[in-house]
Amino acid sequence: MLGVAAESYSWPLALAACKGSRNRRFSVSITASVRGNPRQTCGAYGFLKRVFETRRCHHPLFLMNVKTAVTAAAVVVSAAMAGLMPALVAAQTEAAGSRADLYRHNLLTGKDVPCRTNASCAALGVAALEAGRVKEAQTLVAMEAALAEATAMQAEEGNSPKATSSARARVAMALVHQGDVQVRLGALPDARAYYRTAVSRGNDYPNDALLGRAVAAARQRLEAIAGKAVVNGVPPNGARFASYMFFGAWNSIEVKPVKGRRDVYRIDGDFVYPTVSADGQPSANMGSLSAYVRFYEGVARVPMSDDGGDAPLDATAKITNLAPYDKRRDKCLIEFKLSAPETLDVETHGSPTECGFGFNVTADGRYYLMTGS
The missing domain is CATH 1.25.40 (Serine Threonine Protein Phosphatase 5, Tetratricopeptide repeat)
Structure with missing residues (x-):
């Protein structure tokens, strides 16, 4: 049995000796001597726990019987890393505070x-x-x-x-x-x-x-307030629709008539996936789109593409067949539906990852008209 002695009198109190180990192959018993009193703990976890606690008190640790120590060190450290790391990580997380x-x-x-x-x-x-x-x-x-x-x-x-x-x-x-x-x-x-x-x-x-x-x-x-000052359709000066995410973030879609183009609207959407970083700071993945559309029976459909560069996409043509998009992993079409007064429903056909937005960002959801007061 390897002997370990501490120079300090403040060596932490030992746990009761273990009668067995779940991992017998890597179980090592250590005897610590404080003021000449033997104290015993069990396994590599107990050994390294004492080492860290002793060093935290700024007391050096000395190993006696060095030849035996060298032989046992590899076994002790190998076993310790598997058993101790979860505890160390948990302790560090607790000290730093949760997200x-x-x-x-x-x-x-x-x-x-x-x-x-x-x-x-x-x-x-x-x-x-x-x-x-x-x-x-x-x-x-x-x-x-x-x-x-x-x-x-x-x-x-x-x-x-x-x-x-x-x-x-x-x-x-x-x-x-x-x-x-x-x-x-x-x-x-x-x-x-x-x-x-x-x-x-x-x-x-x-x-x-x-x-x-x-x-x-x-x-x-x-x-x-039902039935009071209800807005039907899209007002002549346009409208903004919003859908609440979390952490105070809203997805937002503006729908405005285009001057000089009958029944054509410009849609500008800003979408977010809010997150909180490890240090507790808010952040967000983002995505956006801009397109010219027509609503056919209250529905506008925008095939997402990179061909237009920074200019708004032209999605004014009527699209009746969704089969080329549904269940396809290489295409994205976003549907905007004026489903009820002050309500805009948005659904992605195809793959959201092909829409060109940030990670986890999607336009999908039910949006409600807001005036921005």
Whole structure:
């Protein structure tokens, strides 16, 4: 048995001696001597754990019986790396903070942070709106939404179903409060966009009771403004449609009539896939398109191509046959459908990777008309 002695008196307390090992082939027992008292631990993990803890205290480690040590060293280190690395990585991650914790920390770093928790932002935002301080309320509920997304990320990392359900409800309620601000501003299409986005969250998780309460609040508010100032089709000055992603990011599509070209519209789309880096900083993969289109019975179709360079694609011709695109990995066609008032549905035919967007970026989804208040 290899003898190990420490010069320091602060050698960490030993674990009880192991009676067996899951990997007997690489199990090595070490005896440490502190103040002449033998303490025993088991296996290469225990050995390197003591080495790192001792060095962290700035106490050198000395090996006795060097010939034996050289023979055993390869076995000890080989076994240690397999057993110890997961623990070391976990310790480093914990020390540095999780991605969600760092993201939340970055959100709260700054001089102009109006509130510091999702609940306080919600309460302050509602109070400000009731008092008629609309701009202040707008700032507060935006922060409420950002912190709700951070809470959702933390719940996902913690793998807690209860926390995840609560976080979903918080995100949906933040959307409801943002809709309330738009009602006060008189932007009813925008309010409907927020409420309908909150309702759609319930469709994704129909059995989530906590989320269901927020969805019920969104439905109630949506019914209160149903039929008021509804925009049908595309207004003469154009329209912007938006689809909520996460982390406060929206996909956006502008549809504007082209002067001098009857029934021709220009579509400009900006699409994102938001992410959070390892240091908690928000970032995004992006994609965009620009095309001239005609809507045939409310549907416009754009075959994506690199042939046009930077100029908008000309997709004004009617495309009735989707067979050349469906289930094809080498082609991309994006369909825009005015499916209902203030609603634009977007679907990719073929392969999204052939659309020329960034990684994970897609134009697909349901978009709601927003005036940008």
